[in-house]
Amino acid sequence: MNFDCEKLNSLDGNREDHVLGLGNLRVLMLRKLPKLEALPMCNxxxxxxxxxxxxxxxxxxCKKTTGEDWHKISHVSEICIDGVKTPEN
Structure with missing residues (x-):
């Protein structure tokens, strides 16, 4: 499937349209989202x-230790950003 999400800038939605259930995700793959500003606020x-x-x-x-969203993902056992795996935390 091909989705045109190049304008997507948030996974949080707004007050009327929240992305639910992300807290239960085991795997998250994000690709070709040049305007996505941050990881979702959910746990x-x-x-x-x-x-x-x-x-x-x-x-x-999402840069290790210095990125603004690192605290959201520091517990993740496998992180791969632009083909580079982040070493163990």
Whole structure:
């Protein structure tokens, strides 16, 4: 399937349209989302694997220890950003 999500800038939705159930995700793969500004605000504690490709804003925000969203994913056992696996936490 091919989805045109190049304009997507948030996974949180707004007050009327929240993305529900992300807290139970085990695997999250985000690809070609150049305007996605941050990971969702919901709790991602069940996440085991995160793959981010071609999402420049997320790449910066998810940098190990220094990224603004690192605290949301530091527990994830497998993180791969633009083809590079993040070493063990």
């Amino acid at each position: 991602l504690t069940s996440l085991d694997r995160l793959v981010i490709r071609e999402c420049p804003q997320l790449t910066e925000r």
